[in-house]
Amino acid sequence: MQKKILVTGGTGFIGSRLVRKLVSGNHQVFALVRKSSSLAPFSGFLDQLRLVEGDVTDPASLDKALSGIDEVYHCAGYTYMGGDRNRDALLYAVNVEGTRHLLRAASRAGVRRVVHMSSITAVGMSGGRTPVDESCEWNFQDLGLTYAETKHKAEIEVHKAVAEGLDCVIINPAFVFGAGDVNFNAGGIIRDVYRRRMPIYPLGGICVVDVEIVVDTAIRAMEAGRTGERYLIGGDNVTYRELADTISRVTGAPRVRVPLPFFLAKPLLSLLKIVDSRKQVSRLFNLSMFRVASEFLYFDASKAERELGMNREPHEFSIRRAFEWYRREGLL
Template sequence: MRKKIVVTGGTGFIGSRLVHRLAAQGEDVHALVRASSDLASLAECRDKITLAYGDVTDPSSLFSAIEGADEVYHCAGITYMGDRKNPLLQRINVDGTQNVLDACRRAKVRRVVHVSSITAVGISGPNRKFDEESRWNFDMIDLEYARTKHAAEKIVAAEVKKGLDVVIVVPAFVFGAGDINFNAGRIIKDVYKRKMPFYPTGGICVVDVEIVVDCLIAAMKKGRTGERYIVGGDNVSFKELAQTIMRVTGVHQRSFPLPIWGAHVISFVLGFSRFSKERHKISKLFNMTMFTVASKFLYFDSSKAQRELGMRYEPFEKSIRRTFEWYRERRMLN
């Protein structure tokens, strides 16, 4: 008899790629979705999976979806860089994690893999790489998303102490085929459409979604209970990232470094109505919260995942190229 596997956040970027992989392997996959969920990301494997209707913010809906499961991947979450959705971030990322783990304990699930975020690890600075033991310092920036992902990891730690078997996987900045909502892929689209006349002065750790999926499955099989594993790849400046995307796409635009004080000036100017027409010429990624984060360095060491999960490495340009070609084949860059 096949084991039952539940994936929360099954329509999201990482969750949907995980569902595809597990379905291709012949597993009994149950994707947790809401009645209002857009199922486009699951279209190619819809006939191989079971849809489990529920909502991580509604505890009463979770037990029936999780009951009988051997393994649960908790991928559900909301990523939002701003302060207009603070209550929703709390309900989904924090309360939702508690609700899922409560249901897993009640259902006697054998093991859970929790998907976290590098914002729950911290800000490294330009000349060092953070690892799983680094002290969290993201509270130097007023970013509710980071706070909620950090709080969710604390909930996991508390549940592990109570006896629940949970492993934490911490993906870096994730590119890849299947990013239909343009998460990291927004940068590719905006460079391609020449909407990146400047770039932030920080840097980021990048990884392909298929490597993340590899590590999620490996964490379920052999990750150590209560441990966290950073899954990243190359640590690159945003200048290097933008230049690589230009090289891959063949589209070039003069682009300049923009320090945080300059970003404040531009944000102020764009706030005037007579400059409103200029907004469409600049990436939607340009908001002060996101730019503040991107002006920092989020560089990470993934050697623990390499040692214990067998994480593979590939140059980040391969992921950029794969993502771009996936978008172009589907005419999603117009």
């Protein structure tokens, strides 16, 4: 039987790759879009897609959008880790309240299942280099990262919805590289190493995964994930030095050789502001992001491998594909 599938956040990085994969199937695929949304991410397959106008911050629009829908991939979210407190309200409105609105509308509409696209920041930090799994207790409180707090609270909303009878599965992608990252989220590191705008590296580490693995595993989560469970989607756990070395090797850029402990980050940032070096140094180098990057976010994704058939591949493959896509698109 042909299903009706709705994707929120379909114009975003992961959402657009998910929509691209879904339209190649035999189901009707709908994308929730705002009036201001650019449809460029749907280039090449827009005629295979049905657009529904709405916004996760507008509950009334969701009731109309979810009418008759069988399955929902909730990918809509606001990503910001720059430390600007003026953006906190938007983070909460989209990530927490928007998730609550979406889940309530899905329940009212009789949606069969929702897959909630969360984040590793909703899981926690490993602290050391030993990877943690889905049972990790959230421990971002001391970092003051509002984005992580909103992703954590969004998962609480999902668990409330499950307790009230809605069938939901949570997936937690790691640091995602790949084609389609036009806003240079994780891909910002590739760009900045390539352009020689990243003269230092933080002393922490991160779990890396390719966007296509995230998309494939999200679809498997819809098919086979257990209700109320969360699944980490990740691959190689690498230090930022190792990640920068890989990017240098793939792009041909010089290696990033200077480590920077977090306690030196604040005085260095102050110095950079004085000399106005914004064009020469990565915009990723802000105190909030550097604080997180000084920790280890290492994860064990064996549960997703075991239960959802998640694939693994060396992170260099993903870096290379992303870099080649950026060059083809003229974004570097």
